[in-house]
Amino acid sequence: MPDRSGPVRAGAVIGWTALSVVAPGAAHLRAGRRRTGLTLLSVHAAMLLALLCGALTADLGDLAGRLVASSWLTVVTAVSVALGLAWSALVVHSFVVLNPAALSRVGQAVTGTLAGVLAVAVLLPFGLAGQYAAISQSALEKVFSAPAPTAPSAAPSVGADPWAGRDRVNILLLGGDADTHRVGVRTDSVNVASVDVETGDTVLLSLPRNLENVRFVPGSPMARRFPDGFRLPANPDGSREDLLFAVWEYADSHPEVFGGRKDQGTRTLMETVGHILGLKIDWYALVNMWGFARLIDAIGGVRLTVPQDVVFGKYDEGVVKAGTRRLRGADAMWFARSRTDSDDFSRMGRQRCVLGALLAQTDPATVLARFNQVALATRELLRTDIPRPMLEHLVPLALKVKNARVTSVQFVPPLINTGYPDWRKIRSVTARAIRSSGAPRRHLGATATPAATPATTPTLTPTATPATTPTLTPAATPAATSTPRPSAGTEDVTAPRNITDGCG
Incomplete structure (x- = not known):
């Protein structure tokens, strides 16, 4: 039988209930329920020890990667909700075992109200964690909605090399200058991040939006349409629509160039930028x-x-x-x-x-x-x-x-002269920059x-x-330090x- 020796006081009930928030089982021990109290404290200590060991031994990069995985976000959401409800219920039960019914009506009202506040306060952090995980899941699913390619290297299995033997990944980073009064996507800024998958050393290559006479991959539909480079008549106001920034929009607007296939702007720009730099572009982000x-x-x-x-x-x-x-x-x-x-x-x-x-x-x-x-x-x-x-x-x-x-x-x-680009020089500069990035730091x-x-x-x-x-x-x-x-x-x-x- 529980040992409740001595009169019950409102302060003691609230104090032991509050202690059970950070030390589950404390209130049960005070109420004489030693087996339950020791079990709760042991489970709590084991959980804290496991979290500490995990924090000390985990690779932060791998942990961050797992936390954006769809399966992990689902687990985090479910576990957060379950733990929050369980912890909140434990606070309520801790209050009950302290026999608040022995208090006066005023004492019961005050302690019951404060215990309810504690139960809600315990639930809130877990609820926020679950909400953040659910919102993250929704946002990531919307942004990264492209289906995984069927190529074996694109969707690696567990334990496989995610980079399929590649030393670097090349990601096309685009800034879209879209607006409500414009048709299609115009890429206001064009950059390629070439990242060493082992070290993270990166080369950021920036191409100007007004690059003229753009050359396309030999044999491609755009190369057949523009064998001497991307050239169109100027607009009446003198503006140009045949510069690098317009490649995506032109390809999307002219499906006849691609045998009637629509939405070819993305692939065309990726292939074109890769051809200009002499790189294979893996993905793009607009x-x-x-x-x-x-x-x-x-x-x-x-x-x-x-x-x-x-x-x-x-x-x-x-x-x-x-x-x-x-x-x-x-x-x-x-x-x-x-x-x-x-x-x-x-x-x-x-x-x-x-x-x-x-x-x-x-x-x-x-x-x-x-x-x-x-x-x-x-x-x-x-x-x-x-x-x-x-x-x-x-x-x-x-x-x-x-x-x-x-x-x-x-x-x-x-x-580089943007009106008359030296394509060979662009490729050689790119190659040397990447070689230097992969060289020892002293170079x-x-x-x-x-x-x-x-x-x-x-x-x-x-x-x-x-x-x-x-x-x-x-x-x-390389010249004098006083160079203007x-x-x-x-x-x-x-x-x-x-x-x-x-x-x-």
């Missing part, structure tokens, strides 16, 4: 630039250094003032996208700067505090053909990249093109420590997350 604005608002803005006033709009409708401050999503995107009094190369640099600030300042605490808004914005932000099963392997790789060296090459003047000083042309040679700059207020400065040239600052279009910067200079 970011809606205005989706970034919603994401920035979801995390409460982004802190940037604006070196000078940036006017935006066709008729100069607004201006982003110079200075260092936190910008709302719309202002950050106008800063990144404005073409007024600016060229495409400066614009590319500003876009990279905004992306760098976003990645550097999106800390876990902010994401958790605004999880629902961030998840909703992310669903509207990204479009990709990365198969859902590959995400489990790409997340650990992304964590490797955070601590690896990231070098960058921008194919802009004077390195990082190598340049991406022969030293005979130092004025047009982009240096492969190791990553810098991330800063919360990014800025852009030129990479050092080049224009924004000739700057070589590190990967977006490591831009540490002003957005000039």
Whole structure:
């Protein structure tokens, strides 16, 4: 029989009930139910010990990868709900075994109310964990909705090499300049991230949107249509629709080029960019630039250094003032996208700067505090053909990249003449950049093109420590250290997350 010696006091009932929240079984021991109390305490201690051992021995990259796997998210959701309900019920039972019926009516009301609050408070963290897992599952399923290819290398079995023997994966990163008054998808920024799957060392290759006379894969439908390069008559206002940024939209709008097959823009652009760089593109990820604005608002803005006033709009409708401050999503995107009094190369640099600030300042605490808004914005932000099963392997790789060296090459003047591109030079620069990325770290000083042309040679700059207020400065040239600052279009910067200079 339970031993309830001594009078029952309201303070003791609430105190022992509260203790049972962090030490399940304590209230049962106080009430004389020693077997039940010791069993609950032992199970609780075993769970804590297992969690501690797991935290000390687990590989964080593998753990993060598993936590985005569909099966694991389902388990997390179910277990969180079950544990929350069980813990809440345990708090209520702990209250009951303390015999609150022996208290006065006022004491019963007060202790019952406080015990109910404790039971709900215990349930909330588990409920939030389950909700976050369910929201994550929904968002990931929407974004990574592409079916897994049937090729054996695309959907590896458990224990198999997820990279199918590849040393690097090449991901095409696109910024979509879509709008309500435009037809199709126009790729405002074109970058390829070539990542070493072992070390995470990455080369970020940037192609300008206004690259002319684009050459297509020999023998492809687009190459047959444009054997001498992508050329179309100019629009009445002088604008061009035959530049690199229009390849996706043109392919989607002209299914007759592909024998009537529709939606060929994605594949065509992937093959074209791969042909230009001499690489095989594995997957693409298209970011809606205005989706970034919603994401920035979801995390409460982004802190940037604006070196000078940036006017935006066709008729100069607004201006982003110079200075260092936190910008709302719309202002950050106008800063990144404005073409007024600016060229495409400066614009590319500003876009990279905004992306760098976003990645550097999106800390876990902010994401958790605004999880629902961030998840909703992310669903509207990204479009990709990365198969859902590959995400489990790409997340650990992304964590490797955070601590690896990231070098960058921008194919802009004077390195490349966008009107008359030297395709052979683009491929040779790409090949050398990737070779240098895979070389021992002491060889990082190598340049991406022969030293005979130092004025047009982009240096492969190791990553810098991330800063919360990014800025852009030129990479050092092989010439004297007093070399004047080049224009924004000739700057070589590190990967977006490591831009540490002003957005000039």
